[in-house]
Amino acid sequence: MKIATNQFYENLKMAFDTLRSNKLRSFLTIIGVVVGVITVMLISSIISGIGLAVEKQVKAFGTRSIFIYKQEIGIRFGRPSREERMRPDLTLDDALALRELSEVETSVPFLNVSSGFFGNRTIVSAGGKQTQNIQLSGTLPEIEKTETQVLIEGRWFTQSESDAKSDVCLIGDTVKDTFFPYKSAIGETIEINGREFRIIGQLQKKEQLVGGGGGNNDESNTIFLPFHAALRIKPNADDIFVLAIAKPGRLNEARDQIEDLLRVRREVKFGQKNNFSTATADSIIDQFKSITAGVALAMVVISSIGLMIGGIGVMNIMLVSVTERTREIGIRKAVGAKRSDILLQFLIEAGTLTGFGGLVGLGIGWILTLLISIVFPSYVPWWAPVGGFFASVGIGLIFGIWPAWKAARLDPIESLRYE
């Protein structure tokens, strides 16, 4: 055993010597492997990122939540179709009607008043600062029962405040950072389109699907107002989505009931498809899963092609190397190298070559995944570098077998005479 490891170490050293003395050629050989491993790193990190996103989405959704919107919910590629855009809006009455369903615990509407009648963004200002990109959402006091938002300071508005259209509001974490970064916002006033609202509560930061703070996608960049107070900001507001909470363990039943009721209320004819959509954590997970599967398949294909190209490159270079080093092989055999020694030497050399390619790929891939993780929260799962590295070494070993075997079988005296 000692002898074997000793030999192995010697071979490894010799392999590195060869790599050093044939730098350009070695580099060209390993490109395929490098690309293969980079692909594995990148795509696995993207898949992991999607996984994280799913997790966050599920958390943000809540396991009993059903989102209802007139357009299709979820990841979409491209713009909504004309048919989708022409669908009738959901209404406050729809949201209230859902509460009567036996499987639904509660439901609340969210009225979007972020932009005015002419598409101009609603202006929000406080403490001398002013901004236009805050989400403004009118809702009902029952939002507290949905447990989709966590209050960290203050309180929700009451039913009487809601009925009285009081000018009160709750702000998301990002809004607080924008206007009141160093002090409590509770009791402060904030001006929305010239109307003063009193801040009565502050919400915890929401897990984010894509991107950091500030953008349109930042759920924490939201101000919640009583529904009718919001209507006063934009009297003709009609962009509503509805959140319904199912009774514990009754998510699917609740969803069915909701769809049946909305079909009646929105006069969808028998046999026609829904002119609205519902989404639950499950449906989002399914959507992500199908995307993940596609991406994973692409990874397998691209990285196998890379590794195959690398393997053929390695075989080629090793065959050339065996021919070039015929004399060396003869000398080694003349001083006592066994066939297995020569075989091992060339196999280790091939494995080292591609293993080195694998490491280069891991390095580059690692940097790229770091860059990706800045824009898109993701991580590299442990199996990607481990698997990538072992696959690289394995490719070298497999494609190195034939050249190594050729080297091992060389006749000592003919090799010594080889010019």
Add this chain to the structure above:
Amino acid sequence: MDEQNGNGKSAASGPGEALISMKNIWKTYQMGTEELHALRDVSFEVRRNEYLAIIGPSGSGKSTLMNLIGCLDSPTKGEYWINGNLVSDMSDDELARIRNKEIGFVFQTFNLLARATALHNVELPLIYAGMRAAERHDQALASLTAVELGDRVTHRPNELSGGQRQRVAIARALVNNPSILLADEPTGALDSKTSIEIMHLFEKLHSDGNTIILVTHEPEIAERAHRVITIRDGRIEKDERIK
């Protein structure tokens, strides 16, 4: 090794004693349509601890014979017994083991690894013998020092003079303390003073009980041997004991 004795056909002086036994050896190269006989019907025996010189004109087949003795080449016809074993029956690994442990070979053309240092070249047989790095290093260094190259260990062959390369080749042949030393013109590139020193090294190995076979065309080197075989045109012309 004794079980082979019965097979010996015409062992002249007892096959059990002979370390090396060549029987009707032919080495024929096919050059197009012509046959070139490098060795023709060569038979001789070498006993343990003999000190043998092989002489003969250029192209007479000396190196061809040495390669056969060194288990690097195989004869076209005839039997070669080493230590009572028929070489053509031996497996590849056995031959490798003999080349590694029993034989030290100084090649006429040195045959050093071009990209390796002098030290690594000398270490090579020890690597394949499975010796540990530290021990190996010491032993190779000692061998290089013995041929007065202790100050050239990190030089590669192309950074050494012809004589120095030859001495590296000698150090490599001696490093594993071989029981058979085969040296093909080992002093060809050396001045007479260095030649004598190298011959002293060989003779020390001989006095330790090992067997020396060397090819030379220098009479004063051949004279030191105890037996001289003269080859001409692939045939043994003379085989004389001189001591």
